[in-house]
Amino acid sequence: MIRISDVLKTFTLHNQGGTEIAVMAGAALQVAPGECVALTGSSGAGKSTLMRMIYGNYLAAGGMIRVGDTDVTRAEPREILAMRREVLGYVSQFLRVVPRVPTLDVVAEPLLMLGAGPDEARDRAASLLRRLRIPENLWQLSPTTFSGGEQQRVNIARGFCHEYPALLLDEPTASLDAANRETVLSLIEEAKARGAAIVGIFHDEAARNRVCDREIDVSGFTPAKAA
Numbered sequence: 001m002i003r004i005s006d007v008l009k010t011f012t013l014h015n016q017g018g019t020e021i022a023v024m025a026g027a028a029l030q031v032a033p034g035e036c037v038a039l040t041g042s043s044g045a046g047k048s049t050l051m052r053m054i055y056g057n058y059l060a061a062g063g064m065i066r067v068g069d070t071d072v073t074r075a076e077p078r079e080i081l082a083m084r085r086e087v088l089g090y091v092s093q094f095l096r097v098v099p100r101v102p103t104l105d106v107v108a109e110p111l112l113m114l115g116a117g118p119d120e121a122r123d124r125a126a127s128l129l130r131r132l133r134i135p136e137n138l139w140q141l142s143p144t145t146f147s148g149g150e151q152q153r154v155n156i157a158r159g160f161c162h163e164y165p166a167l168l169l170d171e172p173t174a175s176l177d178a179a180n181r182e183t184v185l186s187l188i189e190e191a192k193a194r195g196a197a198i199v200g201i202f203h204d205e206a207a208r209n210r211v212c213d214r215e216i217d218v219s220g221f222t223p224a225k226a227a
């Protein structure tokens with residue numbers, strides 16, 4: 001479902017005389033449907049950079065990244081947007097929302113954008129919000145004023161609303177209490193069971209051991225070592 005080979009990434013520091021820094025070379029990864037792969041490696045090794053390249057936020061300088069039928073390194077912006085709508089979900093650590101949109105609609109939006117009926121989309125959103133213990137009296141409010149942990153759970157609910165064939169998870173259990181952490185791990189297990197291919201960053205080692213089938217240490221892709 002997700003196939004990466006020989007990926008190269010350089011950053012050009014425009015505010016520092018255009019200096020080019022190579023941060024990744026020879027990156028390779030394959031994730032099959034129903035599999036969860038953890039990206040590991042020390043801080044600065046390139047875990048987030050690799051996830052951003054898979055999502056099409058950062059452009060790879062070389063190599064191949066395929067998500068389903070999408071050739072991410074060569075796709076037009078509209079193809080990337082279609083991939084994000086239909087195929088590849090991304091649960092980042094922070095919720096970014098348009099102000100004044102009620103929480104229920106923030107969570108239902110990915111399904112609404114795919115043409116689901118409003119009742120069906122809101123029912124699914126409600127069931128996720130309930131599972132993630134967001135009190136019902138908050139559902140009609142915008143999540144902009146919610147606590148950090150509440151925003152994180154709204155973000156997770158949104159990321160799991162549509163059953164994406166592939167998912168990127170950036171620290172999905174960070175700073176959650178035990179009960180909500182357990183819910184998130186169950187959501188990941190259910191997504192795997194229905195065939196989702198998942199790539200994640202999990203600093204929570206017990207969570208990683210429970211849901212991940214394999215680990216890929218991205219330090220192996222830092223140019224000095226890969227050369």
Ligand SMILES: Nc1ncnc2c1ncn2[C@@H]1O[C@H](COP(=O)(O)OP(=O)(O)OP(=O)(O)O)[C@@H](O)[C@H]1O
Binds near residue numbers: 011042044050
């Ligand atoms: N936009 C950018 N411009 C320049 N350099 C960048 C940019 N994004 C990342 N880097 C560099 O790429 C390298 C990898 O960073 P990245 O954030 O991917 O690491 P990480 O493994 O996710 O780290 P952490 O665990 O601390 O989040 C770092 O040396 C970082 O400074």
